[in-house]
Amino acid sequence: MKHIAFLLPFVFLLTLPACREAPVEATPVSDAPVVSLADRKAPDELFGELFRRVQMERIYPDGKTFVDMIPKASPEEIMTAYAAEKALENFELKSFVEEYFSPPVQPESGFSSDASRSISEHINTLWAVLTREAGADEGAAGSLLPLPNDYVVPGGRFREVYYWDSYFTMLGLQAGGEHQLIRDMVENFAYLIDEVGHIPNGNRTYYLTRSQPPFFSLMVEVLAEVEGPEVYQEFMPQLVAEHAFWMKGQEAVSETVPAVNHVVRMPDGSLLNRYFDEGRRPRAESYREDVLTIRESGRDSQRVARHLRSGAESGWDFSARWFADGKNISTIVTTDIIPPDLNSLLYKLETTIGAHHPDEQTAEAFTTAAENRRAAVEKYLWNEETGAYEDFNCDLGKFTGFLTLATVYPLFVELSNERRAAIVGELLAEKFLAPGGLRTSLVDTDQQWDAPNGWPPLQWMAYRGLKNYNENSVAEDIRQRWMDNNERVYENVTKMVEKYNVEDISLEAGGGEYPVQDGFGWSNGVYLRMAQEDARGIR
Structure with a gap:
């Protein structure tokens, strides 16, 4: 059955662990049909030289500002105007940007903190302030991806929904009785899985190449606690699809190419996962920072960019856990590392599907996958000497020690x-x-x-x-x-x-x-x- 095609026989081979990959073009993360959201381009793709100048000249202190701005004309019109005006003696970059782009949308809430409120009253008042309405769309050239339902944003510079943040937000919504908003957000993430093939880091075009820690099964669990177990059946197609995204390329791993996309084949033939962003250029929202890191590293620019982007997929952007020397970001090696956090969440996803899938054979297959993952985590990621579950560097074949x-x-x-x-x-x-x-x-x-x-x-x-x-x-x-x-x-x-x-x-x-x-x-x-x-x- 197609639902259990992900299960590979575990072959026990005595080979050294490694993260050697197939050529980067060889195995795309998704072979799903092109759809509207997935086909949208990020600001660095749309605005080329203009984008690079704005970010490198730092006309805005926060690199996220420009990528969240809203174009007032088509990218073609803006770039034509830029080509004509940039050589003029009186050309001023910031003035040009302000002429052709509107500032990022920051809704006026009228909210001000009231010290007389208790902390819980303050939080419950904030839900409305942090909620964004469904359907907000800045056009195909804007970076915001529209969603069908309302959603809660983190706050501050984060003007969009974020994947793993949202699970912990939902815990508070559950405690406060905001049950409809929980459903709205779960449906939004299911929509993204259907439209994009995975849940992106956030609903921005520049986040489309990566996901974040896979908490969707836990979100469905929260909704099931509120509405009942039938919720698992409602969202089962998306749970299975999310698993397929994280396991994409498993058929291609081998003794000679043990790592493809998120999947890594361990020495005994078992499969574990790593963070992996398919992009190979500096992050649009942190372009200047990434360019400087790449320069400092003296390493292959595309590989360092991928390590940086994959670190962002982990949600831990950044920690010295991803650095080869344990100190400097220029030594980042995220895709060489098998992390216990990611593999634990995928175990939870597999056990959830195994417990609730209506097809008995498929349920059994996912339960077996979870058992195999548990065994691999306990074998490779538990360090008896330190008494901890640790990151394992699959290129070096040992714990990182961090x-x-x-x-x-x-x-x-x-x-x-x-x-x-x-x-x-x-x-x-x-x-x-x-x-x-x-x-x-x-x-x-x-x-x-x-x-x-x-x-x-x-x-x-x-x-x-x-x-x-x-x-x-x-x-x-x-x-x-x-x-x-x-x-x-x-x-x-x-x-x-x-x-x-x-x-x-x-x-x-x-x-x-x-x-x-x-x-x-x-x-x-x-x-x-x-x-x-x-x-x-x-x-």
């Missing part, structure tokens, strides 16, 4: 076992737990997904994962410290922010390619869901 909170994912999806969960709990308590919650890694590299920063999704998954294995004491300590940190910041600035400094709770979080953002979707969601766990109720 400990991060990715170790909690196998607990979160119940892939682990009681003994290893207890060991992870001890590791978190001894090395990761700080006054304000869990630090993301054990090193401060000036990257935002490292110490001293703590991130809402990782706090929730650590808490929930430990609870899954009755490691309740550490779990509760994490929850209380994180909520206290959120409340302290709220008392000081009347805001919920994207990430928090967990080591020095008097300081703001930092690092990364942009300032700390407020809003903020997943912070709101995790706080409300954690508060729901509290015997005292919503604070």
